[in-house]
Amino acid sequence: MSQAQYLLDLAVIVAFCVVAFAQVMSMLRLVIGPTTGDRILALDTMVVNAIGLIVLLGISQGTQIFFEASMIIAMLGFVSTVAYARFVLRGDIIE
Known part of the structure; x- marks a missing residue:
């Protein structure tokens, strides 16, 4: 194993740990969020962190299918966030 490959593997492991910690912190904010x-x-x-974890998994596995899955999850996450915010603000989603 070359030194560049070793550094890439180490960077991916560190990134997994950092993004997983951010996911846990987001879950904590979800539970104790005052508003x-x-x-x-x-x-x-949490959706953004999940996308990051999926992309990191794609990098570590060396396949491109995870990147396509992350794009689909990003679109669904955006639509669901907008829908939930509209529901909270207006009481309905579709006018």
């Missing part, structure tokens, strides 16, 4: 806005923001942050 609904905090909880919406925590859910959106």
Whole structure:
């Protein structure tokens, strides 16, 4: 194993740990968030962290299918965040 490959593996492991810690912190904010806005923001942050974990998994596995899955999850996460925020603000999603 070359030194560049070793450094890449180490960077991916460190990135996994950092993003997993951020996911745990977002879950904590989701549970103890004092307002609904905090909880919406925590859910959106959890989606972003999940996308990061999926991309890191794709890098570590060396396949491209994870990147396509992360794009689908990003689209669903955006739509669900907007829908939930509209529901909280207006009481309905579709006018």
